[in-house]
Amino acid sequence: MKQPLLVFNNKGIYCQQAGVYIDAWKPVDKCIITHGHADHSRWGHKHYITHTKNVPIIKHRLGEISVTGKEWNETFIINGVKFSLHPAGHIMASSQVRVEYKGEIWVFTGDFKTEGDGLAEVYEPVKCHTFITECTFGLPAFKWTPQAEVFSDINNWWATNKEEGRTSILFGYSLGKAQRLLKHLDTSIGKIYTHGAVENMTEVVRENYNLPETTLITRDTTKDEIKGNIVVAPPSAHGSTWIRKMVPYVTASASGWMTFRGARRRRAIDKGFVLSDHADWEGLLAAIKATGCEKVIATHGYTDIFSRYLREELGYDARTEKTQYEEESSETATATSVEEKIEKKD
Structure with missing residues (x-):
């Protein structure tokens, strides 16, 4: 049987051949x-290959590592196997990996989204025979409102x-979601603190990437300075x-899970905006259709x-495979119920 x-x-x-x-x-x-993101770029590999713009991101997280950067659509061959990276649209410098042999x-999509967000490179359909896809929000209940309306x-x-x-x-995950929020906040309203x-x-x-000016909140930042402005923070800051x-303040979360009633209540936040990077x-x-896959x-x-x-x-030949990406992902989970998903993930 063919491997x-x-x-x-x-x-x-x-990829055994490579x-x-x-x-x-x-x-x-x-x-x-x-x-x-931490569930896809983990510490401990002897050598990393990723998109050039992702190199500083993973070095920031992982420290001094051995890493080679590749450009979009650049073919690199390892033991006869052709590899190339293509925009996934998930977050900045996120890639799909195309693998070709004989x-x-x-x-492999990694994580992806098809709507352009004005910051991440826009998702590129890639023709293939077999398509390995995430399905974080793989239910008909998930239908995103156009980004322009959400930011309005x-x-x-x-x-x-x-x-x-x-x-x-x-609140938004510190890599990806936070920068997407920053990119589209209206600075005519006030200042952005982080x-x-x-x-x-x-x-x-x-x-x-081009992003607006932000001001870091330090010990010396006063309540009066922040008042009336907006603060972008990771979900872990809530309740800290x-x-x-920031008192008096109002909280909000930007997440695909805000689709569900009860998600906002469970997180004890005041407002939920349905905005996902998946x-x-x-x-x-x-x-899937655009790939022409079987x-x-x-x-x-x-x-x-x-x-x-x-x-x-x-009518697709479709199956599932277990991974460990969901264990550390900002929005992904394979919990047995929606409520568990909301409880565990952003």
């Missing part, structure tokens, strides 16, 4: 990294809070002593439901 071009083992997704892993979750000799083509709501919320003399605190985790990552990202400096139901289906492997999210739909309703 699949990519296999899933206890370390990650492995001796290379993709987004391995245990230390390996050589690993191609799709993007900078005319057979596989694509966010900026109106901020303006209203300012009129009422309150500080707006907006939590240290957001500011540090944003400074790294500024090397390659750090946040007390594809929604229609985005997932459109991405086989689909669903790796994390609503894998069973999504792959069953692909098989029974659309």
Whole structure:
């Protein structure tokens, strides 16, 4: 029986012919990294290969590592296997990995979204025979509102809070979501303040991406300075002593999980904005169709439901594979219920 071009083992997704892993979750000799989130770029590999713009991001997180940067659509050959990176649209410098050997083509998406956000490189459909896709939001209930409408709501919320003399605190993951928020906040309303985790990552990202001016909140920053302005912070800051400096404040979370009633209540936040860096139901289906693939492997999210739909309703040869990406992802989970997902993940 012919060995699949990519296999899933206890370390990650492995190309045996090339001796290379993709987004391995245990230390390996050589690993191609799709993007900078902790569940996909882990410490301990002997050598990393990733997009050039992702190099400073993973170095910031992982320290001094051996890493090679590649450009979009640049072919690199390892033991006869052709690899190339293509925009995934998930966050800045996030990649899909195209793998070709003897005319057979596989694509691994990593995490992705199909809507352009004005910051991350826009998702690029890549033709293939087998498509390995996430399905974080692989239910018909997930249908994203166009980004422009969401940011209009966010900026109106901020303006209203300012009129009422309150500080707006907006929670978003420190890599990706936070910069997307910063990019589209209306600075005519006021100043943007940041939590240290957001500011540090944003400074790294500024090397390659245009972002508005931000002000780091320090011990010397006063409540009066912040009042009426907006603060972008990671979800972990909620309920911390750090946040007390913002009183009186109003909180909000920007996440795909805000689709569900009860998510906001569970997190004890005042407002929820549905804004995800993953594809929604229609985005997932459109991405699969655009590849022209015959086989689909669903790796994390609503894998069973999504792959069953692909098989029974659309006729794809679809199956699932277990990964460890969901364990540390900002938005991904394979919990058995929506409530567990909301409880565990952003």
